[in-house]
Amino acid sequence: MGDRIAAFDWSGSLGPIEAWPQSLKTIVAFVVHSPVPIVMLWGEDGIMLYNDGYSVFAGDRHPVLLGSKVREGWGEVADFNDNVMKVGLAGGTLAYRDFVLTLNRTGEFEDVYLDLDYSPIYDDDGVPAGVLAIVIEISDRVRAERQLLADGDRLRFLDALSRATEASRDADEILTVTTRMTGEHLGVSICAYADMDADERGFTVRGGWSAPGVRNAVGHHRLTDFGQLAVSTLGEGRPQIINDSRAELPPADAATYLALNIEATVCMPLVKEGRLIALMAIHRDKPHHWTEAEIALIHEVAERSWAHVERVGAEAELRETAERLHFLNETLEARVAERAAQLQQSEATVRTVFETSFMAQGLLTPEGQVLYANTTALSAIGATLNDVAGRDYWDTPWFATTPGMADRVRETVASVAAGESIQFTMPLHLPTGERVYEFSMRPAFDPNGRIVALVPEASEVTARVRAEDALRQAQKMEAVGQLTGGLAHDFNNLLAAISGNLELLEKRIDQGRVAGLQRYIDNAQGGARRAAALTQRLLAFSRRQTLDPKPTDVNRLILGMEDLTRRSIGPLNELEIVGAAGLWTTRIDAPQLENALLNLCINARDAMAPNGGRITIETANKWLDDRASMERDMAPGQYISICVSDTGTGMDAETIARAFDPFFTTKPLGEGTGLGLSMVYGFARQSGGQVRIYSEVGRGTTMCIYLPRHHGTAEEEALAHSGETDHGDGERVLVIDDEPAIRALVVEVLEDAGYIAIEAPDGPSGLQILSTDQRIDLLITDVGLPGGMNGRQVADAARVYRPNLRVLFITGFAENAAVGNGLLAPGMEVITKPFAMKAISTKIRDLMDR
Ligand code: ADP
Ligand code: MG
Numbered sequence: 116m117g118d119r120i121a122a123f124d125w126s127g128s129l130g131p132i133e134a135w136p137q138s139l140k141t142i143v144a145f146v147v148h149s150p151v152p153i154v155m156l157w158g159e160d161g162i163m164l165y166n167d168g169y170s171v172f173a174g175d176r177h178p179v180l181l182g183s184k185v186r187e188g189w190g191e192v193a194d195f196n197d198n199v200m201k202v203g204l205a206g207g208t209l210a211y212r213d214f215v216l217t218l219n220r221t222g223e224f225e226d227v228y229l230d231l232d233y234s235p236i237y238d239d240d241g242v243p244a245g246v247l248a249i250v251i252e253i254s255d256r257v258r259a260e261r262q263l264l265a266d267g268d269r270l271r272f273l274d275a276l277s278r279a280t281e282a283s284r285d286a287d288e289i290l291t292v293t294t295r296m297t298g299e300h301l302g303v304s305i306c307a308y309a310d311m312d313a314d315e316r317g318f319t320v321r322g323g324w325s326a327p328g329v330r331n332a333v334g335h336h337r338l339t340d341f342g343q344l345a346v347s348t349l350g351e352g353r354p355q356i357i358n359d360s361r362a363e364l365p366p367a368d369a370a371t372y373l374a375l376n377i378e379a380t381v382c383m384p385l386v387k388e389g390r391l392i393a394l395m396a397i398h399r400d401k402p403h404h405w406t407e408a409e410i411a412l413i414h415e416v417a418e419r420s421w422a423h424v425e426r427v428g429a430e431a432e433l434r435e436t437a438e439r440l441h442f443l444n445e446t447l448e449a450r451v452a453e454r455a456a457q458l459q460q461s462e463a464t465v466r467t468v469f470e471t472s473f474m475a476q477g478l479l480t481p482e483g484q485v486l487y488a489n490t491t492a493l494s495a496i497g498a499t500l501n502d503v504a505g506r507d508y509w510d511t512p513w514f515a516t517t518p519g520m521a522d523r524v525r526e527t528v529a530s531v532a533a534g535e536s537i538q539f540t541m542p543l544h545l546p547t548g549e550r551v552y553e554f555s556m557r558p559a560f561d562p563n564g565r566i567v568a569l570v571p572e573a574s575e576v577t578a579r580v581r582a583e584d585a586l587r588q589a590q591k592m593e594a595v596g597q598l599t600g601g602l603a604h605d606f607n608n609l610l611a612a613i614s615g616n617l618e619l620l621e622k623r624i625d626q627g628r629v630a631g632l633q634r635y636i637d638n639a640q641g642g643a644r645r646a647a648a649l650t651q652r653l654l655a656f657s658r659r660q661t662l663d664p665k666p667t668d669v670n671r672l673i674l675g676m677e678d679l680t681r682r683s684i685g686p687l688n689e690l691e692i693v694g695a696a697g698l699w700t701t702r703i704d705a706p707q708l709e710n711a712l713l714n715l716c717i718n719a720r721d722a723m724a725p726n727g728g729r730i731t732i733e734t735a736n737k738w739l740d741d742r743a744s745m746e747r748d749m750a751p752g753q754y755i756s757i758c759v760s761d762t763g764t765g766m767d768a769e770t771i772a773r774a775f776d777p778f779f780t781t782k783p784l785g786e787g788t789g790l791g792l793s794m795v796y797g798f799a800r801q802s803g804g805q806v807r808i809y810s811e812v813g814r815g816t817t818m819c820i821y822l823p824r825h826h827g828t829a830e831e832e833a834l835a836h837s838g839e840t841d842h843g844d845g846e847r848v849l850v851i852d853d854e855p856a857i858r859a860l861v862v863e864v865l866e867d868a869g870y871i872a873i874e875a876p877d878g879p880s881g882l883q884i885l886s887t888d889q890r891i892d893l894l895i896t897d898v899g900l901p902g903g904m905n906g907r908q909v910a911d912a913a914r915v916y917r918p919n920l921r922v923l924f925i926t927g928f929a930e931n932a933a934v935g936n937g938l939l940a941p942g943m944e945v946i947t948k949p950f951a952m953k954a955i956s957t958k959i960r961d962l963m964d965r
Pocket of ligand 1: 718
């Protein structure tokens, strides 16, 4: 400060330092070197000169304060300093202790506590010319003392409060005393407590204290009436503090407060596990600036009283539980005593129940060792308990003589020991004979849920099963009888036609009437053709027909037969075709599928006669999951569906159940054969698919064929077949057939088409040719052959050293199974006897072009 005073331009106030009176210079030197904060106020204006200590006290007012007039420098206390100057310049002194001035030293006004001493300074002539002020700030000390006092006050109050409530065991009483004491202590108008509703939207003021003459707020209130601020603040567990409802709240919210005379409030929330459950509210009927001390006190009171209330509640619960336990204990002891004579009695009863049961019963350890078996179980194997006790259950005479049963029982024991209950029908070869049991095993648990034993039980159902088998057998015979009857009937008719015409033919020839004989020949042949068609359909049903599956675009197939379909259903019926876009390819015998669809359409037509209706053919891709496929009795996976719907009579449950049976028809004699659906069914099943009926009497029927998806497109395969040559190119074909006529026929076809044919009459001689290294491009073989090898065996043997050999089998219906019912390896094809020349030459070309 010395340097600052020396450098200051004093020309406008005290004049240059050199011209200062000696007394001023001396005093300034004294002041500057003093460690005590001192300020000098010189002359009438009180020009300010001060030291380092004072500059600290002056805060942000320094350094502007230096050289200023004191009444202007400290404008906020100008009156005070005016008095100081007057007294000092008159030669008087002033002293203040614990004195408060409101000063602005930091940009904010604050109460500053001071010890102040003022004394006059005399000039060289002995006349008072200024005032010397010693300024000691004691704000920190004063605040600390006040805090101490307040703390003491608070602690005394809390102490008094806890002494007044500690003995209480009643929540309402605790809260009543607490609110009264707190309200009186703080001098407020209301101190209340409230329980929140379960939905946290409203609360009920249960009780509390109100100052004399103030209406209390007991009753139910909606939290939202107290404003959004209250909802959000309290919901977050923070206290709501309002110093002046009118000034701080939106008018609508303020109205609620003012209606309850709440002009200032502190509301303490109690939050437990994230939920607002109670409130303690302190109100004043005048605006009030809540001090931190007051808020802290309210907070502490609320926390303490709630903790107390909770403890009291928990204690009460504990007492109650203890009493209940005590009671239970006593009754239990009494009952146990009563039960002990009874228990012996019931054990004997249980044993009797076991031993007289018709069921075979036992008890195993959780590991599967036999603990016990009853009389019925033991007599089945003619053993005593001693023979089986302690042995592994699966390793006992019950199961030892039935192949595979020991393993199955061991697995069952493991599953049951893991907590499962298991039940199955168990056929056993027992020393006492062939028996069938309905067998079950379940775990027995102790009260803690641990498995303590396994309980096997078995009741004999041998007689029932035998009866059921007999019934099934009888039903089968009945069905076979019906089928055979139907067949015999149809064949009789056909045979009658054939033999009748042959007889007539014979008669006419005997009579020498040879004109018009062709008619009898045509009629007989017609009968034979119908008989062949009938066997074809039966084979289809028995899934033994020869199929020639090819990747097929079913949408295209349906469009290709649209004309035929329309002609077959007649003009009375509408036909709609809905082909799914992106329909998957399926590998199927296309002519058979056409046949099947035509059958469905004709059934639909019949069901809508005589008025006609609408037939819809619809295709779709189907992804059958485990459940959907189980429902339809198919393997899970990807399928296409082709559904034919009609608006006809529909079928009742009985018709649906029998519709697929061969010869089942509801149509008049001569109209229905009952073979249409049986053929469709056999075909779909043989192709790896399924047929399903959805029908409602009076509304119509939907018949759906499901066929497995084929990966690859129909086009690819068609492309591979294009570029056909009309004639063979010297390729060599081996023909094996024991029938010289058929062999000659095939050789003729081959040579016509430009191939070289080699012949063999039986399997071994054919195989001999195949085992040489001469060129063979194709093997054509009959399936039924003499000489110990059939055609299939020859082909399989040849493929061992000619893996790519192409093969065409010629079969009669009976040998179909030998060539996999038409499902063959690539490069193998089948043609069925009798065949047309055209058919076999197409097949041969087909195979050669692959
Ligand atoms: P058929 O047509 O010769 O009677 P099918 O095997 O084709 O033999 O049909 C058997 C029976 O199933 C029919 O007689 C008829 O009772 C019933 N049926 C088949 N399709 C339908 C359908 N679309 N609407 C109503 N009933 C049908
Ligand atoms: Mg039919």
